[in-house]
Amino acid sequence: xxxxxxxxxxxxxxxxxxxxxxxxxxxxxxxxxxxxxxxxxxxxxxxxxxxxxxxxxxxxxxxxxxxxxxxxxxxxxxxxxxxxxxxxxxxxxxxxxxxxxxxxxxxxxxxxxxxxxxxxxxxxxxxxxxxxxxxxxxxxxxxxxxxxxxxxxxxxxxxxxxxxxxxxxxxxxxxxxxxxxxxxxxxxxxxxxxxxxxxxxxxxxxxxxxxxxxxxxxxxxxxxxxxxxxxxxxxxxxxxxxxxxxxxxxxxxxxxxxxxxxxxxxxxxxxxxxxxxxxxxxxxxxxxxxxxxxxxxxxxxxxxxxxxxxxxxxxxxxxxxxxxxxxxxxxxxxxxxxxxxxxxxxxxxxxxxxxxxxxxxxxxxxxxxxxxxxxxxxxxxxxxxxxxxxxxxxxxxxxxxxxxxxxxxxxxxxxxxxxxxxxxxxxxxxxxxxxxxxxxxxxxxxxxxxxxxxxxxxxxxxxxxxxxxxxxxxxxxxxxxxxxxxxxxxxxxxxxxxxxxxxxxxxxxxxxxxxxxxxxxxxxxxxxxxxxxxxxxxxxxxxxxxxxxxxx
Numbered sequence: 364x365x366x367x368x369x370x371x372x373x374x375x376x377x378x379x380x381x382x383x384x385x386x387x388x389x390x391x392x393x394x395x396x397x398x399x400x401x402x403x404x405x406x407x408x409x410x411x412x413x414x415x416x417x418x419x420x421x422x423x424x425x426x427x428x429x430x431x432x433x434x435x436x437x438x439x440x441x442x443x444x445x446x447x448x449x450x451x452x453x454x455x456x457x458x459x460x461x462x463x464x465x466x467x468x469x470x471x472x473x474x475x476x477x478x479x480x481x482x483x484x485x486x487x488x489x490x491x492x493x494x495x496x497x498x499x500x501x502x503x504x505x506x507x508x509x510x511x512x513x514x515x516x517x518x519x520x521x522x523x524x525x526x527x528x529x530x531x532x533x534x535x536x537x538x539x540x541x542x543x544x545x546x547x548x549x550x551x552x553x554x555x556x557x558x559x560x561x562x563x564x565x566x567x568x569x570x571x572x573x574x575x576x577x578x579x580x581x582x583x584x585x586x587x588x589x590x591x592x593x594x595x596x597x598x599x600x601x602x603x604x605x606x607x608x609x610x611x612x613x614x615x616x617x618x619x620x621x622x623x624x625x626x627x628x629x630x631x632x633x634x635x636x637x638x639x640x641x642x643x644x645x646x647x648x649x650x651x652x653x654x655x656x657x658x659x660x661x662x663x664x665x666x667x668x669x670x671x672x673x674x675x676x677x678x679x680x681x682x683x684x685x686x687x688x689x690x691x692x693x694x695x696x697x698x699x700x701x702x703x704x705x706x707x708x709x710x711x712x713x714x715x716x717x718x719x720x721x722x723x724x725x726x727x728x729x730x731x732x733x734x735x736x737x738x739x740x741x742x743x744x745x746x747x748x749x750x751x752x753x754x755x756x757x758x759x760x761x762x763x764x765x766x767x768x769x770x771x772x773x774x775x776x777x778x779x780x781x782x783x784x785x786x787x788x789x790x791x792x793x794x795x796x797x798x799x800x801x802x803x804x805x806x807x808x809x810x811x812x813x814x815x816x817x818x819x820x821x822x823x824x825x826x827x828x829x830x831x832x833x834x835x836x837x838x839x840x841x842x843x844x845x846x847x848x849x850x851x852x853x854x855x856x857x858x859x860x861x862x863x864x865x866x867x868x869x870x871x872x873x874x875x876x877x878x879x880x881x882x883x884x885x886x887x888x889x890x891x892x893x894x895x896x897x898x899x900x901x902x903x904x905x906x907x908x909x910x911x912x913x914x915x
Contacts (some may be wrong), residue, residue, distance in 0.1 A: 395758070450699070471567060549761055555595070559906050561589075561593075562590060562903055563902040576670075579658075581663070584616040593610070593658065620628070639687075648698050651758065668847065670803075676708050680704075683701055684699065695743070696744050701740075704736060713764060723854040724767075725768075740761065742760040755781070762776065769809070776808065779802070783850060785798070800830070803827075808822065829846065842869070844866075849864075860891075864892055867885050867886070885898040
């Protein structure tokens, strides 16, 4: 212990004796000077001056402290402003995402959207403009991509295709003619509007083209024909429905103009169990051709069998349709449609004109008295891929209901359809491709007795078919060939009811997705009166505005 005390005392003495040398200077407390050890570096200063300098340094230190506090305050204020701005920017995006999630379809209804929203790849890539307007909705279905997910086989263009999810100028701030017109500034309610003009110039050896052409939109006279002037309105109604209306203007061969509501319907978007409802007035989902508008046809005129069995304007009427998408690996969908059975757009059923029904018989009352007076149309369609380059779609349809020749007389129309398409995996802009489409139909018509016309009670069975092949041999160029056949009707007195067949080659050029030029030749052989007719058509089409995609 004593030894440790001695060591500590020695250390204190050493430290005390070295203090002046530790700071390398000598401070003479009694003096007012401060000096260093080296004479050459001696700085002499009065204590007051030294204190003044110390005071200035202290003042600078305080100033720096104040500046630092001011800087921290400003930084904090700026960070708060940035956080506020980021919050304001994020909230609209969340609202938009929330709205999109609310308006997005459940998986079970995605396939229904495919009918109208999915864009044919070949159409989408055909022209550079298409790249800016094509939008493919997400596919959440477990089924493999089916032909229903593309547009009509007409091989081309569904021009200027957009989907209801697009709104004008959203995201870009610039509007283009390819975009839909926004009707509500919030971007959540909008409507696509388009106008399509379809015209034809015709020459024929037939005295009256109307006697050999079966469609109301076919060229019906030598010279020029306004085939179809169509205005289309379409868009999302709300998260539960979308709607579409097609208003048709026509000018007949006598120059008389007419206005017609061809289709106006809504389609559900969010039913469970893969169900979908369509209600309004619309083309009946029977076969493939009947559902297409004239501008989507692959030929200038409609097939003979469609005109004879389903009517000049196709089969359509007010009603409702329920469909169910089967939860299978390949696309399979069932349709069941109920529509009114009276009117000129259900030609083989309760049709009448000036009191006369089909086959010259007197028409009976056409009011709906019970469910038996309605038209029922079931259909099934399925598709699968043969290879990576080939797809097949198969369908079967039937339509049954009363006809106008008697109170207990009915009509049954049945048919099958097949569509096959090949498109090279090296295709550019959708070309090259080859497609083949065939429909075969049969009709059983129970004709009532007409005493005044001396027509007996009888059953008429007829059938007909067409087959067409389209070859997209070069970008924008498509060549086609169609063969038609319909058997004769015993009561027929004009070429529209006689046994006949037709061969129709054509070639189509699309200058752009908004226009089309088509040249077609028809070779008609009417076996019933042993005559042959030759006809040539030059068709041209233009589109204004945005038009939704058609069914594959």
